[in-house]
Amino acid sequence: MILTIPSTKKREVIDLTNVLAEQFRGKSGHFYLFVQHTTAAITAADLDPGTDLDLLDALQGMLPQLQWRHPHDPAHTPDHLLASIIGPGLVVAVKDGAMQLGTWQRIVLLEFNGPQQRAIDVSLIGGAPEQQFEL
Amino acid sequence: MILTIPSTKKREVIDLTNVLAEQFRGKSGHFYLFVQHTTAAITAADLDPGTDLDLLDALQGMLPQLQWRHPHDPAHTPDHLLASIIGPGLVVAVKDGAMQLGTWQRIVLLEFNGPQQRAIDVSLIGGAPEQQFEL
Amino acid sequence: MILTIPSTKKREVIDLTNVLAEQFRGKSGHFYLFVQHTTAAITAADLDPGTDLDLLDALQGMLPQLQWRHPHDPAHTPDHLLASIIGPGLVVAVKDGAMQLGTWQRIVLLEFNGPQQRAIDVSLIGGAPEQQFEL
Numbered sequence: 305m306i307l308t309i310p311s312t313k314k315r316e317v318i319d320l321t322n323v324l325a326e327q328f329r330g331k332s333g334h335f336y337l338f339v340q341h342t343t344a345a346i347t348a349a350d351l352d353p354g355t356d357l358d359l360l361d362a363l364q365g366m367l368p369q370l371q372w373r374h375p376h377d378p379a380h381t382p383d384h385l386l387a388s389i390i391g392p393g394l395v396v397a398v399k400d401g402a403m404q405l406g407t408w409q410r411i412v413l414l415e416f417n418g419p420q421q422r423a424i425d426v427s428l429i430g431g432a433p434e435q436q437f438e439l
Numbered sequence: 440m441i442l443t444i445p446s447t448k449k450r451e452v453i454d455l456t457n458v459l460a461e462q463f464r465g466k467s468g469h470f471y472l473f474v475q476h477t478t479a480a481i482t483a484a485d486l487d488p489g490t491d492l493d494l495l496d497a498l499q500g501m502l503p504q505l506q507w508r509h510p511h512d513p514a515h516t517p518d519h520l521l522a523s524i525i526g527p528g529l530v531v532a533v534k535d536g537a538m539q540l541g542t543w544q545r546i547v548l549l550e551f552n553g554p555q556q557r558a559i560d561v562s563l564i565g566g567a568p569e570q571q572f573e574l
Numbered sequence: 575m576i577l578t579i580p581s582t583k584k585r586e587v588i589d590l591t592n593v594l595a596e597q598f599r600g601k602s603g604h605f606y607l608f609v610q611h612t613t614a615a616i617t618a619a620d621l622d623p624g625t626d627l628d629l630l631d632a633l634q635g636m637l638p639q640l641q642w643r644h645p646h647d648p649a650h651t652p653d654h655l656l657a658s659i660i661g662p663g664l665v666v667a668v669k670d671g672a673m674q675l676g677t678w679q680r681i682v683l684l685e686f687n688g689p690q691q692r693a694i695d696v697s698l699i700g701g702a703p704e705q706q707f708e709l
Contacts, residue, residue, distance in 0.1 A: 333700075334697070334700065336532055340539065340541035340544060341541045342485035342541060342543045343485075348657070349612065350612035350613075350654040350658075352645060353643070354643025355643070355644050355654055355655075358643050358644055358654075359658060361640055362652075362655045363659075365638030365640060366636055366638060367497050368500030368501060370493070370496055370497065370500060372493050373489025373492055373493050374490050375488055375489060376487055384484070384490055384493075384494075385490075385493065385497045388484040388547075389482075389498075389524070389525065390658075390659065390661075391482055391483070391525075391661065392482075392529070392544070393529070393530065394661070394662070395606055395608075395663065395665055397606055397706075397707075404608065404610065404695050405610060406609075406611045406612060406693070408611075409610060423541070425532055429469045429530070429564050429700055430468075430564055430700020430701075431565075436467075436468065436469070436532075437534060471604055471667055473666070473674070474676075475675060476678075477618070477619065477620035477676060477678045477679055478620075501636055502635075502636060503631075505631055505632065507624075508624025508628050509624055509625050509628055510622060516625065516628050519625055519628075520629055520632045522619075523618060523620075523660075524617075524659070524660065526661065527617075527618045527679070530665055560674050564699050565603075565604065565700020565701070566700075571602075571603065571604070572667075572669060
């Protein structure tokens, strides 16, 4: 299924953990998460107050300041590059509805070019075809 | 199966999307992509003209200039480090032969030490053993 | 199953390849590796002498020096950020007990805040439930 997540800012860390937990209620297996956009990414993170902005600032500061070739909008290039560096997806294990995460681990969407509606493919890996793509 | 991809330059972003789409024709499931080398990586990317070189330049510029300990060839160290930072693989969902990507998303091989022949394991996750490793 | 890996230093690259190979003896399929902590990560790496320290130094040097907001312990913020940038896990293909890696590829745990005992979920993707979570 496609989970649609709205973002509200240009750059934002959105905690997906609770909305995913609702999808996984009562289910077990390994689930695929993949954001279908080139200016967003998915990873795991600690989310103490302020660590979301720390992560966004670190990612911007980590990239060198270059003359980007990207013709569409050069200022927009780092958004694409960070999406590729972090990566579009994760696999997460779920056992009786519980994601098998560490105590402080959250699954997050990194938005680099919002606000937008972001489509995330959430599907069961290795089940029968109709189980895989319909949760 | 092992997909062999030739690279032609020292550093290069190689679009794998079309060659993968041929492999996946008529198939459904979640496919594993894993490059079996320590100076190459796989991720998703936007590929407007010039964004491939933007990505390669950003990755080089992002690493600090240090005295590398790597005894084999210190100048070659960043190629290994970038491979570890980006990561060797992805999982990608395929439905009736169509990779479930965003409009502008491409699956790419990042070559950091070409030209070489690069081996990529492409296999179906969770099928019967003979389905998994032979597409 | 949960694999418990002790780390012995603040920052360390721990080679998991041999301990994983023992777990996978005689097995085939795609295995999920996921470290259940917010200051550790899993990736693939070349491990020539010194490249472990090269990787740790490069990761520290790659992050900008900022005033972190993280209230718990600001000096500890980069440990969380690097864990999110590298990512918590990998999927790895195993065929008749052999991980399908390149000649020089090792699977590594990156410890950013040791010494600690680190829990890694190692499970078979797509098997029957009892196969998945008990190796």
